[in-house]
Amino acid sequence: DAGITQSPRHKVTETGTPVTLRCHQTENHRYMYWYRQDPGHGLRLIHYSYGVKDTDKGEVSDGYSVSRSKTEDFLLTLESATSSQTSVYFCAMGQGAVTGELFFGEGSRLTVL
Amino acid sequence: SQQGEEDPQALSIQEGENATMNCSYKTSINNLQWYRQNSGRGLVHLILIRSNEREKHSGRLRVTLDTSKKSSSLLITASRAADTASYFCALNSGTYKYIFGTGTRLKVLA
Numbered sequence: 001d002a003g004i005t006q007s008p009r010h011k012v013t014e015t016g017t018p019v020t021l022r023c024h025q026t027e028n029h030r031y032m033y034w035y036r037q038d039p040g041h042g043l044r045l046i047h048y049s050y051g052v053k054d055t056d057k058g059e060v061s062d063g064y065s066v067s068r069s070k071t072e073d074f075l076l077t078l079e080s081a082t083s084s085q086t087s088v089y090f091c092a093m094g095q096g097a098v099t100g101e102l103f104f105g106e107g108s109r110l111t112v113l
Numbered sequence: 114s115q116q117g118e119e120d121p122q123a124l125s126i127q128e129g130e131n132a133t134m135n136c137s138y139k140t141s142i143n144n145l146q147w148y149r150q151n152s153g154r155g156l157v158h159l160i161l162i163r164s165n166e167r168e169k170h171s172g173r174l175r176v177t178l179d180t181s182k183k184s185s186s187l188l189i190t191a192s193r194a195a196d197t198a199s200y201f202c203a204l205n206s207g208t209y210k211y212i213f214g215t216g217t218r219l220k221v222l223a
Contacts, residue, residue, distance in 0.1 A: 031209050042116065042201060042215035043156075050209045058210065059116075090155060094211075100144050102203070102211055104155030 003027040006091050006105040014113050019078040021108050023091030025071075031094045032074040033102070034058075034066060036087040043090065049074055050096075081112040117202045117214030125220045132189040134217040136202030137182075143207035145178060147187050150199045150216075159187075159200075194223045 003026040013019050023032060031050055035043040035058075045058030047066040055066050063085060065077045078085055091105040117138045126132050136145070144163045148156040162169045162178045162185065169176045175188040189196055202214040 033211070035213070040215070042119075043213035044116075045210060045212065048209060056209075059212075092156075092211075096209060100146060100161045100205060101158040102146075102148075102156070104157070106155045107153075 004091060004093050004103055004105045006089075006108045008108060009106065010109050012111045012113065013081055015082055016080050019081050019110065019112075021076040021089055021091075021110070023074040023076070023093075023105060025074075025093045027093060027103070028071060029093040029095055029103070030071075031096055032068065033092040033094070034064075034074065034076045035090045035092065036060065036085075037090060037107075038087050046076065046089075078110075081110075083112050086110060086112045116212055117204050119200075119202060119214040119217045121217060122215070123218045123220070125222065126192060128192060128194055128221055128223050130192055132192050132196070132219055132221070134187050134200055134219070136185045136187075136214050138185075138202075138204050138214075139183060140204070140206055142180070142204050144205045145176075145185050146203045146205070146211070147174075147176060147185075148201045148203060148213075150201065152198070156201060189219075192219075192221045194221050197221045 033048040034046040049055045049068040089108045092102040094102040117136045120135045146161045147159045150156045173190045199216045201216045204212045
């Protein structure tokens with residue numbers, strides 16, 4: 001509904017393999033975010049982007065990298081997946097602090113065996 | 114950590130009752146938002162309150178903000194079974210970052 005989609009929605013992989021999650025938006029929002037959600041921790045910010053090629057780290061960025069080569073796509077990469085990265089990953093987009101509202105994707109469930 | 118702490122962690126009420134959940138935080142904020150998450154879905158924005166506001170209403174939702182106590186509350190009046198979800202507060206300190214709380218799981222019994 002909000003013009004933001006994540007792929008894949010589910011992925012099972014093995015420890016040590018690289019994984020890339022994709023977030024695609026059609027709303028031309030400037031800001032994009034990757035969060036992970038784990039029981040007891042709520043949502044924790046991994047990385048965010050404030051424009052094309054402009055990214056910054058969040059609270060739990062170790063082991064993750066991101067890229068934003070165009071406005072509509074924000075990629076999250078796990079260079080070498082570990083079992084501690086088993087989680088549900090959410091992408092979000094927004095116009096910034098002025099309007100405030102974030103729009104979320106439906107989530108990507110990643111299992112690292 | 115700037116993360117908001119929500120209280121209670123879980124809440125179970127009867128349909129028609131009011132549900133109140135609280136969010137406490139440690140840093141100064143520009144605005145505070147509340148989001149809802151149905152099981153297995155993404156978060157949906159409910160309401161935003163700015164640091165210079167004390168109360169806002171939206172339908173059956175009422176949000177208060179006390180910046181001196183660094184706390185906010187979300188009241189859902191006349192709850193319905195469809196309100197069953199997790200509710201999160203999100204803090205914005207005037208930058209691009211939004212930091213979420215740990216969430217309150219609300220169960221409304223029909």
